[in-house]
Amino acid sequence: MYSQGLIGADGATHEDAAFLEAFQARIDAELKIEPNDPMPAGYRKTLVRQIAQHAHSEIVGMLPEGNWITRAPTLRRKAALLAKVQDEGGHGLYLYSAAETLGVSREELVDQLLSGKAKYSSIFNYPAITWADIGTIGWLVDGAAIMNQIPLCRCSFGPYARAMIRVCKEESFHQRQGYEIMLTLSRGSEEQKAMAQDALNRWWWPSLMMFGPHDADSTHSDQSMAWKIKRFTNDELRQKFIDATVPQAEFLGLTMPDPDMKWNEEKGGYDHGEIDWDEFWRVVKGDGICNRDRMKARRKAHDDNAWVREAALAYADKAAARETAVAAE
Ligand code: FAQ
Numbered sequence: 001m002y003s004q005g006l007i008g009a010d011g012a013t014h015e016d017a018a019f020l021e022a023f024q025a026r027i028d029a030e031l032k033i034e035p036n037d038p039m040p041a042g043y044r045k046t047l048v049r050q051i052a053q054h055a056h057s058e059i060v061g062m063l064p065e066g067n068w069i070t071r072a073p074t075l076r077r078k079a080a081l082l083a084k085v086q087d088e089g090g091h092g093l094y095l096y097s098a099a100e101t102l103g104v105s106r107e108e109l110v111d112q113l114l115s116g117k118a119k120y121s122s123i124f125n126y127p128a129i130t131w132a133d134i135g136t137i138g139w140l141v142d143g144a145a146i147m148n149q150i151p152l153c154r155c156s157f158g159p160y161a162r163a164m165i166r167v168c169k170e171e172s173f174h175q176r177q178g179y180e181i182m183l184t185l186s187r188g189s190e191e192q193k194a195m196a197q198d199a200l201n202r203w204w205w206p207s208l209m210m211f212g213p214h215d216a217d218s219t220h221s222d223q224s225m226a227w228k229i230k231r232f233t234n235d236e237l238r239q240k241f242i243d244a245t246v247p248q249a250e251f252l253g254l255t256m257p258d259p260d261m262k263w264n265e266e267k268g269g270y271d272h273g274e275i276d277w278d279e280f281w282r283v284v285k286g287d288g289i290c291n292r293d294r295m296k297a298r299r300k301a302h303d304d305n306a307w308v309r310e311a312a313l314a315y316a317d318k319a320a321a322r323e324t325a326v327a328a329e
Contacts, residue, residue: 032158035101055095056113056120062088064128087170098159125288132199138178140207146171147241151231186252201257209280211238
């Protein structure tokens with residue numbers, strides 16, 4: 001693919017004031033930055049970091065739900081869940097491709113994940129214990145992902161923005177299938193309602209953490225906003241998510257696990273209790289309930305499937321040799 005030619009390209013720029021001003025002027029004029037355009041090293045680095053973390057999140061994010069494919073309660077539920085998990089794998093692949101256009105290889109990015117150097121979203125370090133967790137992941141986790149990703153469709157970097165358009169359409173289907181599971185459970189037996197409430201209780205706070213630290217503690221937000229990589233801050237998106245989700249919980253007849261949650265007429269949004277940031281950083285640093293299992297599963301998949309990569313490379317070599325031989329005839 002066209003990005004392959006860019007891998008390893010140094011993309012070095014002479015970053016004097018005139019260059020940086022001209023770059024910012026392009027951003028401010030809402031022009032898209034494309035892979036071959038000159039860009040500040042910091043812009044490239046920020047994008048590689050964010051897009052790679054996003055790709056890793058999609059791939060690791062297949063694990064909590066993948067665990068339920070064989071245990072889905074009906075054939076219809078199984079088919080929808082299987083398709084959803086496959087979509088997540090596809091999102092990871094679009095995102096790795098978008099990152100490759102910035103001059104890094106997929107191998108390098110995957111190595112960073114497997115060696116523990118690269119982050120992935122904190123949310124995927126929580127276990128999916130019951131079927132209601134699968135509904136809640138679709139409703140809340142995909143719901144939060146969409147809230148964060150819709151603005152990324154307007155990201156200044158063309159390949160990331162374009163990848164996000166399709167991803168968001170698919171995430172929107174995922175959110176609905178999750179909400180529909182929750183609706184079924186919350187209209188079901190007392191046990192099913194209790195299971196739905198229990199899943200909401202466990203996933204609510206981790207879902208709020210997906211948006212990242214408070215703006216005051218966010219390392220990258222200011223620069224990413226100036227470069228129009230991010231269009232809203234972490235707290236702004238978290239607030240939008242809460243305001244959209246509380247009425248959905250009410251419709252389900254479920255209670256938000258936050259005694260401090262209340263409507264604030266003046267700000268036109270909900271006030272909420274404080275997030276446990278110690279828990280957030282613990283999970284981000286590798287000490288959540290499932291961090292070790294998730295990485296173990298990813299490393300095993302990588303090792304078990306080494307033969308597929310080797311076979312694809314051997315086939316590509318043979319095909320290239322055949323082409324050269326035919327050309328020489
Ligand atoms: N988990 O300065 P900021 C999905 C790190 S996809 C772990 O605010 P930034 C689909 C952050 O990297 C979910 N680490 O960072 C799906 C940074 O560390 P660094 C993933 C986190 O980048 C659904 C440090 O904290 N979505 O769910 C987290 O400006 C269902 C300081 O933070 C994306 O990746 C966290 N939650 O803002 C799949 C979307 N939050 O790199 C399966 C794209 C922050 O300096 C099933 N990413 N950190 O070492 C973004 O929008 C941004 O990167 C943020 C963070 C908003 C996540």
